[in-house]
Structure formats: C-alpha cells, structure tokens
Amino acid sequence: MTASATVTTGRSETLKEAVRLYFKADGPRFLHVFKTVLAVALATGISMRLELAAPRTAMVSVVILMMHQHSGMVMARGFYRGLGMLVGNVAALLLIALFPQERVLFLLALAVWIGLCVWGAAWYRNYQSYGFVLAGYATCIAALPSIDHPYDILDNVVTSLSEVTIGIVCASLVSALIFPQHVRGMLLRVGASHFSGFLAFIRTALTGRMSADELGSTHLRLIAERAQLENLRSAAVFEDPDLRIHNDVMTRLASEFLDASARFHSLHQFRHRLRATAGEETANAIDTLYAKLANLLPASVDALQPDLHRLERFERELGQLADQLPELYAAQRHLLIHADVQSQQLAESGAAQMEAALDSLRLYLRDFIALRQPSATHGPSHAQQPARIVTRANRLVSFAAGLRATCAIGAVSLFWIASGWTGASGAVISAAIASALYSIMPAPAQATRQMVAGCCAAWLASLFFNFDLLPHLDGFAQLAAVLIPFIMIGSYLNSFPKTATIGLGFNIYFCFISNLTNPSVYAPTLTLDAGFSAMLGIGAASLAYSVVAPYAGDWVTGLYLHQLRRLVARDACYGKLAGLRLRFDSGVRDFVQQISARPVTGRYSKAVLFAWSFASIEIGRNIIELRETGQDASLPTGWVASESRVRAAVARMFATPSAPACDEAVQAVSDALSVLTAPEDKPAGEAAKLYARLRAPLNFIRLSLLDNLVPLLSGDSQTTT
Numbered sequence: 016m017t018a019s020a021t022v023t024t025g026r027s028e029t030l031k032e033a034v035r036l037y038f039k040a041d042g043p044r045f046l047h048v049f050k051t052v053l054a055v056a057l058a059t060g061i062s063m064r065l066e067l068a069a070p071r072t073a074m075v076s077v078v079i080l081m082m083h084q085h086s087g088m089v090m091a092r093g094f095y096r097g098l099g100m101l102v103g104n105v106a107a108l109l110l111i112a113l114f115p116q117e118r119v120l121f122l123l124a125l126a127v128w129i130g131l132c133v134w135g136a137a138w139y140r141n142y143q144s145y146g147f148v149l150a151g152y153a154t155c156i157a158a159l160p161s162i163d164h165p166y167d168i169l170d171n172v173v174t175s176l177s178e179v180t181i182g183i184v185c186a187s188l189v190s191a192l193i194f195p196q197h198v199r200g201m202l203l204r205v206g207a208s209h210f211s212g213f214l215a216f217i218r219t220a221l222t223g224r225m226s227a228d229e230l231g232s233t234h235l236r237l238i239a240e241r242a243q244l245e246n247l248r249s250a251a252v253f254e255d256p257d258l259r260i261h262n263d264v265m266t267r268l269a270s271e272f273l274d275a276s277a278r279f280h281s282l283h284q285f286r287h288r289l290r291a292t293a294g295e296e297t298a299n300a301i302d303t304l305y306a307k308l309a310n311l312l313p314a315s316v317d318a319l320q321p322d323l324h325r326l327e328r329f330e331r332e333l334g335q336l337a338d339q340l341p342e343l344y345a346a347q348r349h350l351l352i353h354a355d356v357q358s359q360q361l362a363e364s365g366a367a368q369m370e371a372a373l374d375s376l377r378l379y380l381r382d383f384i385a386l387r388q389p390s391a392t393h394g395p396s397h398a399q400q401p402a403r404i405v406t407r408a409n410r411l412v413s414f415a416a417g418l419r420a421t422c423a424i425g426a427v428s429l430f431w432i433a434s435g436w437t438g439a440s441g442a443v444i445s446a447a448i449a450s451a452l453y454s455i456m457p458a459p460a461q462a463t464r465q466m467v468a469g470c471c472a473a474w475l476a477s478l479f480f481n482f483d484l485l486p487h488l489d490g491f492a493q494l495a496a497v498l499i500p501f502i503m504i505g506s507y508l509n510s511f512p513k514t515a516t517i518g519l520g521f522n523i524y525f526c527f528i529s530n531l532t533n534p535s536v537y538a539p540t541l542t543l544d545a546g547f548s549a550m551l552g553i554g555a556a557s558l559a560y561s562v563v564a565p566y567a568g569d570w571v572t573g574l575y576l577h578q579l580r581r582l583v584a585r586d587a588c589y590g591k592l593a594g595l596r597l598r599f600d601s602g603v604r605d606f607v608q609q610i611s612a613r614p615v616t617g618r619y620s621k622a623v624l625f626a627w628s629f630a631s632i633e634i635g636r637n638i639i640e641l642r643e644t645g646q647d648a649s650l651p652t653g654w655v656a657s658e659s660r661v662r663a664a665v666a667r668m669f670a671t672p673s674a675p676a677c678d679e680a681v682q683a684v685s686d687a688l689s690v691l692t693a694p695e696d697k698p699a700g701e702a703a704k705l706y707a708r709l710r711a712p713l714n715f716i717r718l719s720l721l722d723n724l725v726p727l728l729s730g731d732s733q734t735t736t
Contacts, residue, residue, distance in 0.1 A: 043084065044510040046194055051081040051506040054189040055526075056495040058182050063491065063533050065181075067174055070533070071526050072156065076182025078502065078522035081190065082509055087198035087250035089190040092145055093183040094253065099149025100179045103132075104172045106150065107158035115165040121158075122428035122443075126421045128154060129447050134417030137454040138410070148454070151420070152447040153179075159440045191254065198251040199258055202244065203387065204318045206268075209240045210383055211316035213276065217376070220283035221309040222302070231629055234280050238607050241272050257389075264386045271382060273600035275375035277632050281715060282372055284633060285365055288718040297358040300347050301365045307336060307343065308373060326384050333377050340370055360688075361718075364711035371640075409574050409609075415563065420450035423559040427552060438544030445552025448523070453560055462516050463557035469505070469520025470553055474546035476501055476521075477529040481542055485535060494531075501525055524549055572610070572619045579606045579631055584669040587635035588662040592646075596639050603632055631669075633719045637712035638665055644708045654709075657687040665716070677720055684717045 054077045062070030076096065080089050106128055114121035132151030136144040157175045161168040190196075216233050219225050248265045251258045258265070282305065290298035311332045313325060344366050351359050423446045431439035453462055484497050505525065508518030528545040582602045586595065610624045638661075645658050664683040668676040691706050691713075 043196070044507060046196075047081075047084045047510055048503050048506040050189050050193055051078065052499045052502045053193070054081055054185045055502050056499065057189065058185040059498070059531065060491055060495070061181050061185065062178055065177070066533060067178055068533060069174075069530060070178060070181075071530050072175055072178035073182040073185070074526035074531075075523055076179050077186045078505065078519070078526060080183065080186040081506070082515070082519055084510070085196045085198045085201065085250065086187070086190040087247075087252075087254035090187050090253040091250040093187050095143065095146035096149050097179065097183055099146040100153045100176060102146075102150040103153025104157045104176055106154045107161075108168060108172060110154065110158055111161055111165050111168045118162060118432065121162065122432070123425070125154065125158065125443075126424040126428060129424055129450065130417040130421030132417075133420035133451050133454045134413050136451055137413040137416035144454075148451040151451045152444065155444040155447045159443060162440070197254060198247055199255045202247040202251050202258070205240070205247065206244055206383075206386070207316050207321045208318040209237065209244060210321075211318065212240070213237055213272070214312050214316065216276070217279050218309050218312050220279040221286075221305040223283075225283075230280065230283055231625060234276060235607055235625065235628070237276060238273075238604055241269060242604065242608055245269050261386050264382050268379065268382050268386070270597050270600070271375065271379040273604060274596065275372065275379050277600060277636055278368065278372035278375050280629070281633055281636070282365070282368060284629075285368065285715060285718065288721075289361055289365065292718065292721070293358045293361050294354075296354060297351060297362050300350050300362055304343055304347055304366060305369060308333075308369065311336065321387060323384055323387060326380065330377065330380050330384065333373060333380070337370070337373055337377070340366075340373075360710055361714055363707050364714040367707055367711040368715065409571075409578050411574050412571055415571070416454045419559040419563045420447070420454070420556070422563050423450050423552075423555040426559075427555050430551075436544075438541070438548050439551075441545050441548030442551040442555070445549040446555045447552075449553045449556035450559070453556060463553070463560065465514070465516035466520040467550070467553055467557070469517040469522075470524040470549050472517075473505075473521045473524035474528055474549065476525055477542060477546070480525075480529055482537070482539060486537065569618060572624070575606055575609050576619065576624065576627060579603065579627055580669040580672075582606075583631050583635040583638070584666040587638045588666040592639075592643060596636070596643075599635055599639060603628060603635075606631075630719070634665060634669075634716055637715045637719075638662060641709065641712040641716075644705070644712070649705065650709075651690055653690050654687075657683075657690045661687050661713070661716075681717060681720045684713050684720070688713050688717070 055074055058073040058077045059070050062073045067073075080092050080096065083089050083092065110121060110124055110128070114124060129151040132147045132154075135147035136151070138144075139147065153175070157171050158168065161171050212233075216230070216237060219230060219233070223230075244265075248258075248262070248269075251265075252262050286298065286301060286305070289301060311329060313329055316322075316326075344363075347362060347366060348359070351362055354362075424443055427439065427442045427446045430436075431443065449463075449466060452466075480497070480501060485494075488494050488497060502522060502525075505518045505522030508514040508521065510518070528542060528549060530541070530545060579602070582599055586602070587599055590598070607625075607628055610621065610628075641658065641661070645654070660683045661680075664676070664680040668680045688710060691710055
C-alpha cells in the first residue's frame with residue numbers, strides 16, 4: 016500500500032470515528048426530534064380527519080409537551096395541561112356569560128383572571144404551576160374568538176378541549192410507545208450519583224479540612240440536585256407502577272436528605288470552631304470519634320448498579336456503631352478528664368450531635384436501599400406516612416408576577432379598544448401565553464430575548480410556509496412532508512439548554528401563526544396580523560417584567576431574604592413544633608433554589624445570601640432542637656425563662672440584624688448554659704443525658720454566634736426588607 020493510500024485510509028477512519036461519535040452524542044436528540052414531528056403529524060392528521068376547524072391547538076399542545084424527552088415528564092405535563100385547559104374553558108364560559116356585550120368589563124375580568132392564574136403558577140414551583148399556566152391562557156384561546164359572537168363560545172370550548180385532548184394523547188402515546196425514554200432509569204441513576212456525592216460530603220464534614228465556603232458550595236449543590244430528583248419523582252409516578260408503590264419512600268428520601276445534610280454540615284462547622292476555641296486536645300478527641308463513622312463510609316456508589324449488599328452491610332455497621340456509642344463517649348470523657356468544664360461540655364455536645372446525625376443517615380440509607388428493592392420485599396416501618404415537601408415561592412413575588420400579567424394584558428386590551436385593530440385579539444393571547452410562561456422561568460429577561468427571536472423566526476417561516484409552499488400541496492401526506500422540516504428545526508434547538516427557549520418559541524408560534532385551517536384559507540393579511548400581534552404581546556409581557564417590580568432587582572431579592580430571616584425569627588423560635596423541622600428545612604431549600612436561579616444585582620451578593628442560608632440552617636435548626644428537647648418536665652428551675660430569653664434574643668437578631676443584637680443573643684445563650692450547669696441543680700442518671708442534649712444545641716448556637724457570621728453583622732444586611 017502506498018503512502019498516499021495509507022493517508023487516505025487513515026483520514027477515512029478518522030472521519031468514520033468522528034461521525035460515529037457525533038451520532039452517539041446527538042443520537043438521543045435526533046430520536047427526540049423524530050418523535051416530536053411524528054406526534055405533531057399524528058395530531059394534525061387526526062384533527063383534520065375529525066374536521067376540526069383549526070388544529071393549531073393540538074399542534075401547540077404536542078410541541079409544548081414534547082419539549083421533554085422522557086415519557087413520564089410528557090405524561091405529567093399532559094395531565095396538568097388537561098386540568099388547566101378544562102378550568103380555563105370553564106372560566107371562558109363564565110366570562111362570556113357574565114359580560115356578553117361589555118367588552119371593557121370582559122377584558123378587565125379576563126386580565127384579573129389571568130393575573131390570578133399567573134400568581135398560582137409563580138407560587139407553586141412544580142408541575143402544578145403548569146396547570147395554572149394553562150388555565151390562564153386557555154381562557155383567552157377559548158373566549159376571545161367569541162367576544163363578538165357570544166353564541167359561538169360552546170363550539171369554541173368543545174373544539175378547544177377536543178384539540179387539546181388529541182394533542183395530549185398523541186404526545187403521550189408517541190413518547191411512551193416509540194423508543195421510550197423512561198424517567199425511572201434516570202431517576203435511579205441520578206439518585207445513586209447524588210447519594211455517592213452525599214457520602215463524600217459526609218466524609219469531608221467528619222474528617223476533612225475543607226474551608227467552610229467550599230463545603231457550603233457542595234452542600235448547596237446537593238440541595239439543588241435533590242430538588243431535581245423531586246421533579247423526576249413527580250414525573251416517574253406517571254409511567255412506572257413500581258415507582259408509584261415506592262412513592263412514599265421517594266417522598267421520605269427528600270425530607271431525610273434535608274435533615275441529614277444539615278446535621279453533617281453543622282458537624283463540620285462545629286469541628287472548625289471547636290479547634291479555634293477549645294484547643295487541640297478537645298478537637299482531637301472529637302475528630303477521633305467522628306473518624307469512627309467516616310471509616311465506615313463506602314468509597315463511592317456505582318450510579319448504574321449500586322451494590323445493595325455492600326450498602327446493607329454498611330447499614331448494619333452503622334447500627335453496630337450506634338450500639339457502641341456509650342462506650343465511645345465514656346472513653347472520650349476519660350480522655351478529657353483533666354480538661355476544663357467548658358471543653359468537656361463542648362466535646363459532649365459534639366458527641367450528642369453526632370448521634371443525631373448518625374440516626375438521620377441510617378434512615379436515609381434505609382430508604383435508599385428500599386427504593387431499589389422489589390416491592391414485595393419493601394416494608395420499612397419507621398415512617399409509613401411521609402410528610403410531603405411543597406415548594407412555593409414568596410407570596411409578594413408571586414403577587415408581583417400576577418400583577419405584571421394583569422398590567423400587560425390590560426395594556427394590550429386598552430390598545431385593542433383604542434385602535435380598533437381587529438387582529439389585536441392575538442396580541443392579548445400572546446401576552447397571556449408569554450406572561451404565564453415567564454412566571455415559571457428562572458431568568459425572564461433572557462427568556463424574553465430568546466422567545467422574541469423564536470417568534471420572529473417562526474413568523475418569517477410561517478409566511479414562507481403559508482404562501483409559497485402550502486398552495487402547491489395536495490393531500491395530507493404532502494402537507495406532513497412540508498410541515499415536518501419546520502418542526503424539526505424548533506425541536507432540535509429545543510434539545511440544547513442554551514437555545515431551548517428559542518426552539519420552543521419557534522415551534523409554538525410557528526404552529527400558532529401558521530394557523531392551518533380545514534379547509535385552508537389564503538389570507539396574507541391574517542398571517543401578517545398574527546405575526547404583529549404575537550410580537551406585540553411578547554413585547555408587552557417583557558416590558559411588564561422590566562417595569563413592574565423588576566424580577567431581578569433588589570426588591571425581589573430583599574423579599575426572599577426577609578422571608579428566610581422570618582423562618583428563624585418566627586417559625587423556628589415560635590412556630591408550632593408539629594412538622595416544624597421539615598417546614599423549616601424546605602423553606603431554606605426554597606430560598607437556596609430561588610437565589611441560585613436568579614441573577615443577583617445591587618447590594619445583595621450571592622456570597623452574602625448563601626451566608627445567610629447557612630446562618631439560618633445552623634441557628635434555626637438548633638433552636639428547633641432546643642425547643643423539642645426542652646419539653647421534658649424534669650428541667651431545672653429557671654430553665655423555661657432562660658429558654659424564652661434565648662428564643663427572643665435570636666428572633667430579634669434575625670428580625671433586625673446588628674452587632675448589639677448578636678451580643679445580646681450570645682449573652683442569653685451563656686445564661687441558659689449556666690442554668691444547666693449550676694451546682695445545686697447538678698443532675699444524675701437520665702437527667703444527665705437530658706441536660707447534655709440541651710447543652711448541645713446551645714453550644715452550637717453559641718459557637719455560631721461567636722464565629723464569623725458576616726450576614727448578621729454586615730451593613731448590607733441591616734437594610735430593612
């Protein structure tokens with residue numbers, strides 16, 4: 016073989032390898048695109064066969080549902096889309112019945128109704144929010160075409176619900192039956208990877224010398240991953256009977272993770288502060304105790320095939336360690352027999368908190384194993400009725416989102432009435448769609464730009480499709496062949512995170528503006544009107560998000576910070592104890608999610624906001640633990656008053672942060688510790704254990720206050736929010 020032939024063969028092999036790697040990486044995207052265009056073609060064909068006037072609602076339903084590649088997510092969104100469309104169409108009937116000849120009152124009521132729906136979409140941060148989104152703009156789609164012909168409303172409602180049903184069924188069937196991508200595999204794989212990362216986090220917390228900022232970033236990342244697992248759980252129950260049976264287990268895992276991760280993060284902070292305040296001897300004694308647990312941790316967990324036998328052995332080893340704790344505590348006390356009383360009590364507090372963290376880890380591990388076992392062997396008894404975490408946004412922020420939608424739709428409606436432009440009804444619908452969709456997006460400003468780009472491209476594509484291609488077609492087969500390339504473009508762009516909103520906007524508005532009718536109508540003016548009105552509606556919605564209580568401004572961030580501080584000042588210090596720990600943990604998690612997703616500008620840096628998160632976790636959880644432990648009747652005289660002063664001082668510090676408030680809280684904690692260590696009240700037996708359990712959260716709070724809790728003392732945080 017000549018040298019040139021060898022070079023040619025080498026290049027050919029390199030090219031083949033590059034093509035193979037490309038299709039391996041992009042294969043799932045092409046499969047997703049194929050399934051999307053198939054579902055759109057199927058929904059369009061069924062709508063035309065049933066002689067529905069305009070199948071665009073079915074087409075839009077398909078492209079919105081198929082923005083997800085996994086069948087469980089498609090079915091979950093389809094379920095809430097169906098509920099939302101049903102509620103929206105009932106609202107359309109009611110509005111037309113109340114204001115059949117009063118356009119001003121009708122549009123005013125419509126703007127208020129959509130504002131309420133957007134408020135609900137912004138308030139709930141899960142699949143329920145999608146139902147609110149649909150309930151809002153479904154009312155526009157059904158009611159506005161009947162504004163001049165009220166008797167047509169019943170036909171519009173029946174047609175709209177029929178088209179939505181066709182779209183939901185087609186998307187669900189294609190997603191579930193043709194090369195299905197199941198949520199189950201991804202849920203279990205991501206869950207195992209998350210658990211492996213959590214074990215590494217625990218090991219670092221117990222033995223590592225990582226800085227507080229680095230460990231805090233890891234903690235926040237794990238919280239965000241756990242929230243994504245909750246979204247996957249909500250979708251998985253729609254497609255997998257076995258996961259529906261294990262739904263309680265998955266629900267418990269969310270709360271158990273929040274509890275265990277917060278406890279181990281606090282242990283790391285305690286180790287760090289103990290070494291700075293109590294000396295090497297005490298710190299080494301605590302590190303020796305914590306290393307007992309760290310040495311049992313598996314090195315890693317295989318995300319594809321977790322070794323359940325190894326994890327079950329790990330669970331038994333944790334149980335054995337729990338049985339050995341009294342002996343280990345005794346050895347620790349003997350080691351520190353010559354240390355001062357404060358050092359002994361600090362070591363005692365660290366040991367008590369480790370025991371609580373160990374119990375949390377055992378519960379989490381038990382359910383992690385149970386989720387991966389057959390249903391017949393599953394029967395954990397530690398919590399048969401799990402408490403469900405409900406993710407909600409700030410009330411005022413949600414209200415502001417609803418107000419923006421009302422203002423945007425009101426402004427477009429006023430322009431419609433003042434101008435007499437008949438095509439402006441499409442601008443109202445577009446403003447409703449954009450306002451509702453923006454309310455559930457983490458970065459509305461960026462989403463606005465991408466949606467405008469997608470809409471503009473869709474408008475130009477619809478002009479080419481309607482007036483250059485469509486007149487030459489004969490039959491549905493040719494129509495589908497010409498329609499498919501346009502949907503492919505949007506679906507492919509939708510598969511990339513950076514261009515997902517552009518692709519979604521292109522597909523939505525291409526289907527909406529093209530407005531296929533049965534039979535087809537050649538009407539250039541209507542298509543031009545539809546494009547102008549769509550751009551006007553998106554512009555009005557984006558302007559409202561920039562002018563009416565800007566989403567990324569200091570006001571919104573300040574509201575979330577105020578809500579976080581109130582979690583400690585009101586809930587942790589004075590809230591009802593029943594379910595308080597889970598409500599508190601989920602509230603902190605919601606805060607972390609919100610500030611992680613939004614651009615932070617102005618006087619609130621992310622460093623300050625995250626520092627507030629950790630200060631709230633450490634102090635708030637220990638206040639709750641202090642209240643839970645302090646319900647025992649055999650407490651010393653003066654304890655109730657001391658505990659009340661601690662709560663009041665901590666509440667004031669979080670309500671109005673300042674250096675004097677922090678000093679007052681430190682003094683209140685020190686006074687409470689002195690009550691528990693007074694010689695005349697020196698306890699023995701079971702009472703000694705109770706006193707130790709009370710001193711543990713007090714010592715944790717005291718060390719947290721004496722450490723560098725910058726948010727409590729910085730000038731930025733003193734601003735009233």
